[in-house]
Amino acid sequence: GQSLEQPSEVTAVEGAIVQINCTYQTSGFYGLSWYQQHDGGAPTFLSYNALDGLEETGRFSSFLSRSDSYGYLLLQELQMKDSASYFCAVRGFQKLVFGTGTRLLVSP
């Protein structure tokens, strides 16, 4: 089977840096994706790692270590609008398998 673990909630203040970790157990692994979802909204794609290392996209960076079955999403210069749920998702050949999500609360 497939399972992903991520913290249920993380809190931080504006301007800070936060890291959301994700560990996974899966077969048929092609890569790790990260999605953001605001309350009542659709998941929106943030980043994808197929290979080990760090991918940077603006204020967001994502890291993958395939040998450790581990990845993280790093959010810098936090803004209030970053308050949302963040999901890691294992990308298999046909589909995404999502974790249960991390709720990020950014306070002033």
Next chain:
Amino acid sequence: DTGVSQNPRHKITKRGQNVTFRCDPISEHNRLYWYRQTLGQGPEFLTYFQNEAQLEKSRLLSDRFSAERPKGSFSTLEIQRTEQGDSAMYLCASSLVQGGNNEQFFGPGTRLTVL
């Protein structure tokens, strides 16, 4: 707005009724996916289409659920004899499988409430 649209956005129905949802993917995308999401959980895969062919169905998809993508464009998801446990957000996503890129773009979802 990702370009994936879903209708209706909200549906309230009584237990035992049939409901049908529609998804219009990004026009050039050849893959279309259906997911279900309940409160506090991540989306769960239900089924996907490559063009008009339904290639995989999750065991979550009971016999009461059926999905179609007749012309390889829009898709419908029908739930027959709805149960209260079917209450959830139903998400559609589409992607263009090209090389190694298979990024999925999600629609806004249809929120189903079964009374």
